[in-house]
Every structure is written in structure tokens, then in C-alpha cells.
Amino acid sequence: MKKLGYLLFTLLVVGCQNKRDVLPRQARILVGKWEQIAYEDRNSVWVDTPTDGKPSLIVRSDGVLLYGDGLAMCCPPLKLIVNFVPFKAKPTSPIPYNELCNRVDCVSCKVAEFQVNGNEMIRSECGRLIRYRRLP
Numbered sequence: 001m002k003k004l005g006y007l008l009f010t011l012l013v014v015g016c017q018n019k020r021d022v023l024p025r026q027a028r029i030l031v032g033k034w035e036q037i038a039y040e041d042r043n044s045v046w047v048d049t050p051t052d053g054k055p056s057l058i059v060r061s062d063g064v065l066l067y068g069d070g071l072a073m074c075c076p077p078l079k080l081i082v083n084f085v086p087f088k089a090k091p092t093s094p095i096p097y098n099e100l101c102n103r104v105d106c107v108s109c110k111v112a113e114f115q116v117n118g119n120e121m122i123r124s125e126c127g128r129l130i131r132y133r134r135l136p
Contacts, residue, residue: 023063027082029116030059033068034132046131055135057123063089065112071098075108077125082114 023031033055038046055068063080065073072095079088109126119134 023061024082024085024087026085027063027080027087028061030063030080030082030114030121031061033058033135034121035068035135036130037133038131040129053135057132060093062092063087064091064095065089066096067098071096072101074098074101074104075106077109077112079111080114081111083116 034057035051035054036049036056037051038048041047057068058066058070060066065076065080067073076089079086081087112123112125115122115124121132121134123130123132
């Protein structure tokens with residue numbers, strides 16, 4: 001009977017683990033709302049972008065990337081690398097439908113790399129660099 005109790009307790013503990021936390025520990029720093037503040041042009045010069053305090057990128061706790069309005073990104077990368085830690089987004093809740101994606105022909109990059117340092121992040125995708133700052 002004691003063994004059965006241990007088995008049931010173990011199953012209960014395993015079944016109650018937080019499934020929303022699917023990101024590797026090192027990649028959790030990516031989660032949050034980010035505002036684009038600059039991009040690198042073809043001459044490798046950083047160009048500031050106008051800011052309004054609204055997010056241009058949202059990263060959910062399951063690694064899903066959304067546009068700043070909270071809708072699905074039309075052509076998301078298949079693999080993310082955050083500070084050299086690779087992972088794949090594993091949606092744990094529905095991704096909000098984005099009607100715009102019906103009119104987009106996806107030729108996306110397979111990998112997006114993020115370098116996060118405090119409240120600043122640089123996203124590298126398809127050779128393009130974009131700088132963001134974390135929003136509260």
C-alpha cells in the first residue's frame with residue numbers, strides 16, 4: 001500500500017508541473033514586450049527608428065513570437081537562438097489569428113538569433129540586425 005501511495009504522489013507531482021515554462025532557463029530573458037529602437041542599414045550603420053512606447057515584438061513564455069499588437073507573426077523562424085542557446089517555440093496556448101498572414105507569401109529565415117543584454121536586445125535574422133529595448 002505504501003508503494004502505491006508513493007506512485008500516486010509521484011504521478012501527481014509530475015502531472016502538476018508548470019507546462020507554460022517550456023523555454024530553457026537561459027532563454028527566459030527573451031520573454032516580454034520589446035520596442036524596436038534601431039536597425040542596421042546596408043552600410044552597417046545603425047539607424048534610429050521613431051518610438052512611441054508601444055511594443056513591436058512580444059515574446060510569450062512558450063517562445064512564440066507575436067507582433068506588437070499581439071497577433072501571430074506571419075512568417076516566424078523555425079528555430080530561435082538566445083545568447084547562444086538554441087530552442088524551438090512550443091505553443092502551450094492558441095496563437096491569435098492574424099488576417100494579414102493570408103496576404104503574405106512566406107519566405108522566412110529558418111533561424112533567428114537574439115543577443116539579450118539587460119533591457120536591450122539585438123535580433124539577427126536573414127542578415128538583418130534590429131535593436132530593441134524592453135518595455136515595462
